[in-house]
Every structure is written in structure tokens, then in C-alpha cells.
Amino acid sequence: MELKLKINEDLCIACKQCQQVCIRDNIIVEDFAVETGSNCFECGHCMAICRQNAITLKSFEHDSDKIVEYDPRESILEYDDLLEFLKRRRSIRWFKNKKIDEVTFDKLFKGAYYSPSAQNAQDVEFVVLDDKLDEFMNLVYDIIKVEEDEFFRIKEFGEYLADNTTKKFHPLLWEGKQLILTFSTDKTSAVIANTRLELLAYSLGLGGFYSLFILKSDEINHEKLMEFFPDIDKNKHMFSAFIIGYPKKLFRKTIPHKDIKVTYY
Ligand SMILES: Cc1cc2nc3c(=O)[nH]c(=O)nc-3n(C[C@H](O)[C@H](O)[C@H](O)COP(=O)(O)O)c2cc1C
Known part of the structure; x- marks a missing residue:
């Protein structure tokens, strides 16, 4: 034993x-x-x-x-401050040319380090796509093109890859140049871990947005996707794709949302 x-x-x-x-x-x-x-x-x-x-x-x-010892009675973050922070979060698609360096990425991944995981498996892992982003996006298109009749964005993506001189922005990445992918055997654990690094990103003056279409590549053809990542266990899936960078456009106000539906039984 x-x-x-x-x-x-x-x-x-x-x-x-x-x-x-x-x-x-x-x-x-x-x-x-x-x-x-x-x-x-x-x-x-x-x-x-x-x-x-x-x-x-x-x-x-x-x-x-x-291991860090702390006083469990000491509150280090007030509700109002945290809520204010959450209120000001916006998806960021317009980025400066400046790239995020590895020291800064390390700071973000510290948030994931402290993340909870199902069965305490701690099997969430990340990939940062930078130099190989275009190569990866070509693979994504190869996989998701089977749904281009259903989603105009995928069709647009194909047109962009064939000729990007007439389109203003990349239909999936907008102005993004760096992409964080999150892999795990458990979807919830992956998403929680990514959310933590996303929130840390905003606290460091960075921003980004999640991509639904990149995720589709795992749903449509997991095997083919994983050929790009030979070092990652095939039992893990890509459950989050977050394009990240230094925000170029800054938003000035919150927008109203539909009321959150909560039912108490
Ligand atoms: C799971 C998920 C997938 C998303 N996929 C995309 C996407 O493929 N492309 C995109 O530009 N934005 C994407 N978004 C961003 C949403 O469009 C955005 O959250 C929404 O428009 C509200 O704007 P806000 O995040 O600034 O509040 C996604 C968001 C989530 C949570």
C-alpha cells in the first residue's frame, strides 16, 4: 500500500x-x-x-x-472590488502589435496552478501558439471546413486563407497574434483553469476573447487535431481556445445583459 x-x-x-x-x-x-x-x-x-x-x-x-502560510480570517479582496473588476471585463479583439513575453505568460499560468480540478487530477495543460499560429489555423480550417455551409464565419475563414488581400481582418483571430489552448480530460477543469488565467490577464492590462470556431476542430476531428500536438495525451481534449494580447481599443462603459436566470428549488 x-x-x-x-x-x-x-x-x-x-x-x-x-x-x-x-x-x-x-x-x-x-x-x-x-x-x-x-x-x-x-x-x-x-x-x-x-x-x-x-x-x-x-x-x-x-x-x-x-507553501505559503496566511491568516484565513484576513480578507484580501472585497466583494465590491471583485464585482467591479468583473463588470469591466470585455472581450478584446483589437490588439497592439506588441507580443506577450514568456515571463508574462508565466504570471498568467500561476492562476491556473492554483485551480481546482475534478478528482484533483491536475491534468490541465496549456499550449501557447505564437510562431506556429498560422500553421495551426490552417489545420483548424482543414478540419472545420465541413461545416462551412452552416457557419458563414467558417466560409469567410476559407476565403481569407485563399486570399487575405481583400479582407480587413482575420475572421477568427481578428487582430490576435497569440493563442492559448487548454487541454484536459475534464472539460470543467479546463474551463475553470482558463478562466483564472483570463481574469489575471485583465489584471495585468492584457485582454482577449474565446474562440468557438477553433474549439470546433476538436469536436469534429480530435484525432487529426492531436497530430499537431504529439506530446499531449490523446485522452485530453482541447476545451478552451483564448486569443490574447495587449488591447488596442479600450471600452468605456458596461453594457446591460439579460437577467441571469436562477431558480431555487
Ligand atoms: C465559449 C465562447 C466562445 C466564443 N467564441 C467567439 C468567437 O469564436 N469569436 C469571437 O469573436 N468571439 C467569441 N466569443 C466572445 C463573445 O462573442 C463575447 O463574449 C460576447 O460578444 C459578449 O462580449 P463581452 O465578452 O465583451 O461581454 C466567445 C465567448 C465564449 C464565452
Whole structure:
């Protein structure tokens, strides 16, 4: 049986907090905490709640620099501030020529690092398309063209690829020059992770928009799409495509939305 926790019996004061937060019933506390099974999925809740620092996840034993202690009662973000931030978010399609560098991308991916994932699988991964963006978009067109009678945007995309001298903007990328793709076995986990980096992007003065049509390539022909990404596990799907850059046009007001429908049962 592979144990995932390192428990320091001398530090443990048998407060049972770890046992209470373990959703896998993997810890029993008598004189001290003991890992009882092989059920642990390394969520780290036992470690994070322990006041005594008596528990460590073995696989992250040498990552203590990645653990930050904080005062859980201290509020660092007020509701009004966060809501105001969300209100001002807009899809950005018009970008400056300046490209985002890797240091800035790293800052964005930190948001995804702290993202929740189904079964704590942590299997979300990203691709940044930059130099190979045009090559990738050609593949996307090859796959999604089967739906060009249904979607005028796809037809326009084909016309643009054949001759881009008459069209003002790229019908799918607009002025975008960099694209973030999110892959995972679980759609919700991928979308949550991407949303976090999207929000961080706005906080760094960046912006972007999601692309429905790029995503269609995974829905229509996953196998063919994945030939472009030989290093990514084929069980993962591309669940988010986010074009990103430095905004050129700045919006000045919110617009009204349809009321959000909520039903309480
Ligand atoms: C899942 C999803 C797919 C989208 N696909 C596209 C797209 O293919 N092309 C595009 O220009 N905008 C796309 N958008 C952006 C929406 O058109 C945009 O959110 C909407 O017009 C409202 O504008 P706002 O985001 O500024 O509030 C997409 C948005 C989402 C959430």
C-alpha cells in the first residue's frame, strides 16, 4: 500500500482536524494521526489545516518553498472590488502589435496552478501558439471546413486563407497574434483553469476573447487535431481556445445583459 502522507507523530497534537477534512476517510487519529489507506488523492487539505505542520504530502516534500502560510480570517479582496473588476471585463479583439513575453505568460499560468480540478487530477495543460499560429489555423480550417455551409464565419475563414488581400481582418483571430489552448480530460477543469488565467490577464492590462470556431476542430476531428500536438495525451481534449494580447481599443462603459436566470428549488 503506497502511503502519500508523511506524518510527524511528535508534532501531532491529535486535534483531529485532518481527519475531519479528509473526504477520502484516509486518516484516523487516536494518539496521533495515522494514514489508514491508499485512498489519498493528494488534495492536501489535511496538510493545509494542520496548525502544527505535522503533515506533508510525500510527493511534494521538497516543495516547501511553494507553501505559503496566511491568516484565513484576513480578507484580501472585497466583494465590491471583485464585482467591479468583473463588470469591466470585455472581450478584446483589437490588439497592439506588441507580443506577450514568456515571463508574462508565466504570471498568467500561476492562476491556473492554483485551480481546482475534478478528482484533483491536475491534468490541465496549456499550449501557447505564437510562431506556429498560422500553421495551426490552417489545420483548424482543414478540419472545420465541413461545416462551412452552416457557419458563414467558417466560409469567410476559407476565403481569407485563399486570399487575405481583400479582407480587413482575420475572421477568427481578428487582430490576435497569440493563442492559448487548454487541454484536459475534464472539460470543467479546463474551463475553470482558463478562466483564472483570463481574469489575471485583465489584471495585468492584457485582454482577449474565446474562440468557438477553433474549439470546433476538436469536436469534429480530435484525432487529426492531436497530430499537431504529439506530446499531449490523446485522452485530453482541447476545451478552451483564448486569443490574447495587449488591447488596442479600450471600452468605456458596461453594457446591460439579460437577467441571469436562477431558480431555487
Ligand atoms: C465559449 C465562447 C466562445 C466564443 N467564441 C467567439 C468567437 O469564436 N469569436 C469571437 O469573436 N468571439 C467569441 N466569443 C466572445 C463573445 O462573442 C463575447 O463574449 C460576447 O460578444 C459578449 O462580449 P463581452 O465578452 O465583451 O461581454 C466567445 C465567448 C465564449 C464565452
